[in-house]
Amino acid sequence: xxSVTIKNxxxxxxxxxxxxxxxxxxxxxxxxxxxxxxxxGKSTMLRMVAGLEDISGGTISIGDRVVNDLAPKDRDIAxxxxxxxxxxxxxxxxxxxxxLEMAGHSKxxxxxxxxxxxxxxxxxxxxDRKPANLSGGQRQRVAMGRxxxxxxxxxxxxxxxxxxxxxxxxxxxxEIKALHARLGTTILYVTHDQVEAMTMADxxxxxxxxxxxxxxxxxxxxxxxxxxxxxxxxxxxxxNFFDATITQNTAQLADGQRVPLGARAGEVAEGQQxxxxxxxxxxxxxxxxxxxxxxxxxxxxxxxxxIALDIAGQDxxxxxxxxxxxxxxxxxxxxxxxxxxHLFAAQSGLAL
Amino acid sequence: xxxxxxxxxxxxxxxxxxxxxxxxxxxIWPMIDVTLVSFQxxxxxxxxxxxxxxxxxxxxxxxxPVFWTAFRNTLIWTALSLVFPPLAGLLLALALNQPLFGxxxxxxxFYLPVIIAPIAVATMWRWMYDPFFGLFAQLLTNLGIGIxxxxxxxxxxxxxxxxxxxxxxxxxxxxxxLAGLQSVDASLVEASQIDGAGRxxxxxxxxxxxxxxxxxxxxxxxxxxxxxxxxxxxxxxxGGPSQSTQMLALWAFxxxxxxxxxxxxxxxxxxLLVITVGVVIPYLRWSQRREEQLK
Numbered sequence: 001x002x003s004v005t006i007k008n009x010x011x012x013x014x015x016x017x018x019x020x021x022x023x024x025x026x027x028x029x030x031x032x033x034x035x036x037x038x039x040x041g042k043s044t045m046l047r048m049v050a051g052l053e054d055i056s057g058g059t060i061s062i063g064d065r066v067v068n069d070l071a072p073k074d075r076d077i078a079x080x081x082x083x084x085x086x087x088x089x090x091x092x093x094x095x096x097x098x099x100l101e102m103a104g105h106s107k108x109x110x111x112x113x114x115x116x117x118x119x120x121x122x123x124x125x126x127x128d129r130k131p132a133n134l135s136g137g138q139r140q141r142v143a144m145g146r147x148x149x150x151x152x153x154x155x156x157x158x159x160x161x162x163x164x165x166x167x168x169x170x171x172x173x174x175e176i177k178a179l180h181a182r183l184g185t186t187i188l189y190v191t192h193d194q195v196e197a198m199t200m201a202d203x204x205x206x207x208x209x210x211x212x213x214x215x216x217x218x219x220x221x222x223x224x225x226x227x228x229x230x231x232x233x234x235x236x237x238x239x240n241f242f243d244a245t246i247t248q249n250t251a252q253l254a255d256g257q258r259v260p261l262g263a264r265a266g267e268v269a270e271g272q273q274x275x276x277x278x279x280x281x282x283x284x285x286x287x288x289x290x291x292x293x294x295x296x297x298x299x300x301x302x303x304x305x306x307i308a309l310d311i312a313g314q315d316x317x318x319x320x321x322x323x324x325x326x327x328x329x330x331x332x333x334x335x336x337x338x339x340x341x342h343l344f345a346a347q348s349g350l351a352l
Numbered sequence: 353x354x355x356x357x358x359x360x361x362x363x364x365x366x367x368x369x370x371x372x373x374x375x376x377x378x379x380i381w382p383m384i385d386v387t388l389v390s391f392q393x394x395x396x397x398x399x400x401x402x403x404x405x406x407x408x409x410x411x412x413x414x415x416x417p418v419f420w421t422a423f424r425n426t427l428i429w430t431a432l433s434l435v436f437p438p439l440a441g442l443l444l445a446l447a448l449n450q451p452l453f454g455x456x457x458x459x460x461x462f463y464l465p466v467i468i469a470p471i472a473v474a475t476m477w478r479w480m481y482d483p484f485f486g487l488f489a490q491l492l493t494n495l496g497i498g499i500x501x502x503x504x505x506x507x508x509x510x511x512x513x514x515x516x517x518x519x520x521x522x523x524x525x526x527x528x529x530l531a532g533l534q535s536v537d538a539s540l541v542e543a544s545q546i547d548g549a550g551r552x553x554x555x556x557x558x559x560x561x562x563x564x565x566x567x568x569x570x571x572x573x574x575x576x577x578x579x580x581x582x583x584x585x586x587x588x589x590x591g592g593p594s595q596s597t598q599m600l601a602l603w604a605f606x607x608x609x610x611x612x613x614x615x616x617x618x619x620x621x622x623x624l625l626v627i628t629v630g631v632v633i634p635y636l637r638w639s640q641r642r643e644e645q646l647k
Contacts, residue, residue: 081543085537087557088561098549
């Protein structure tokens with residue numbers, strides 16, 4: 001396993017800049033996830049690390065080597081593609097052994113390494129099959145098998161789970177995490193699914209419009225988002241935002257409701273305009289609570305209840321652990337968990 | 353209601369009918385007629401046709417001095433046609449599938465000969481091959497090399513005609529291969545790059561499997577095209593010198609239209625038909641099976 005150091009990475013297509021000077025340090029053995037909305041540059045960045053896209057500026061180092069000008073095969077990486085990219089005419093074993101064959105390994109050596117990887121991923125019964133005769137989950141596993149056979153310094157994953165159904169995705173998430181724990185290889189993983197990012201990563205890099213919004217551990221980003229974008233992107237359902245004005249140590253919403261700021265009151269000035277951020281699970285039903293909203297929709301998921309509300313003229317979501325007997329149009333009151341209040345500057349969106 | 357339903361059910365046949373009628377008159381009937389004629393003696397004018405059984409076939413197989421020459425030439429021609437135009441077409445397609453400057457123009461340039469009438473191609477090349485005024489004669493004279501008689505030397509003529517045919521056909525294979533190359537999965541190309549496959553291995557393991565169906569189409573069409581080679585030979589040499597460029601299709605034409613022996617011409621045509629169908633159908637079956645195995 002190797003470190004990956006990305007310094008001032010830039011990418012432009014003609015006059016269009018898509019990546020604007022990104023810095024990321026990945027420690028040996030770390031599981032880092034690049035996450036962001038479509039078009040944020042995360043796949044482009046991964047492909048630049050892989051050597052599939054030219055680098056317009058900056059450097060990428062794997063271990064001590066600057067790899068900017070190295071061919072993909074010389075970077076000691078393996079990549080798992082979104083559509084798996086398995087060679088259709090080859091069996092599973094041939095797919096897995098292909099890179100070793102290209103590197104000139106002996107037949108016996110290839111067979112031994114393929115068998116070892118197949119054993120790790122439980123692929124032994126599939127070794128003689130062609131990709132067309134495999135299910136989506138099996139193909140996914142073969143693609144990972146092909147990657148681990150080579151014992152690379154770094155694994156690159158490009159949205160590997162997005163073609164799988166929900167149940168399989170959860171299962172593969174656990175498998176990839178277990179695989180990382182077992183092999184300890186550095187992983188750079190791209191996804192647009194913030195749940196994948198939260199559940200798997202040691203470190204998350206949140207990208208937006210070709211820039212890094214924030215880098216940190218999943219819970220660190222969740223609890224201490226650097227700005228409104230990160231706060232809104234991580235977490236499902238997303239954080240609720242309200243325009244507010246500071247009035248007597250409370251955040252006063254558009255319709256005059258006031259949310260007490262508790263310990264955070266000292267950080268803001270009377271009359272200051274800002275955005276109040278409240279996560280759906282930090283609001284609890286309380287007939288004496290400070291926040292009132294009108295129910296628009298109730299979505300029971302079985303284990304939880306999602307309530308879509310109108311609070312002070314803005315859409316909001318609350319997640320309750322309990323079931324709720326209520327109907328659209330009902331008025332409900334909520335308390336706000338102290339210590340879980342987020343405040344963002346009205347203009348810049350930066351966390352206060 | 354029922355009548356409306358009946359009419360709907362018959363609609364596809366209704367739409368197919370004009371095409372079927374044309375096909376029946378201009379393709380099916382001539383095939384039947386030529387088969388009938390091959391068992392008859394007929395000069396093309398007489399109101400009567402005499403049934404002669406297999407006599408025409410016996411004649412062309414055992415007594416016709418030119419049939420086997422034409423047969424051998426057709427085989428050589430077909431073998432050349434299955435190798436060179438598809439191979440060059442593939443190489444051109446691979447080159448013109450790269451992001452080159454002027455790619456669209458080059459594609460058009462290489463395709464252009466396909467849309468020229470073969471007889472016009474023949475005229476162009478006969479002029480270029482001319483031993484006194486032709487382009488090649490000039491070039492070779494300037495280089496101080498002796499001038500071979502491209503179309504007059506029986507050992508050279510077939511290959512000289514084939515070069516003109518090659519020039520005309522290569523764009524056809526190229527266009528089909530270009531279309532096939534669009535089906536190559538970009539992520540497979542990238543996966544093979546990461547796996548360390550060089551150009552040749554990438555071609556062998558990614559490109560070639562992806563264009564196998566195209567390959568089948570190109571080879572079948574090249575085969576059919578080459579077996580019925582006629583107009584370009586007719587225009588360049590007319591089968592000569594001393595039958596060295598004689599082909600089955602051309603010989604069938606000569607027997608019918610010049611010697612007015614429609615029975616023998618028909619028999620040669622039927623032989624050609626049997627060869628074509630006998631090769632193409634088993635090949636198609638085989639390649640279909642192979643593609644299914646890949647899936």
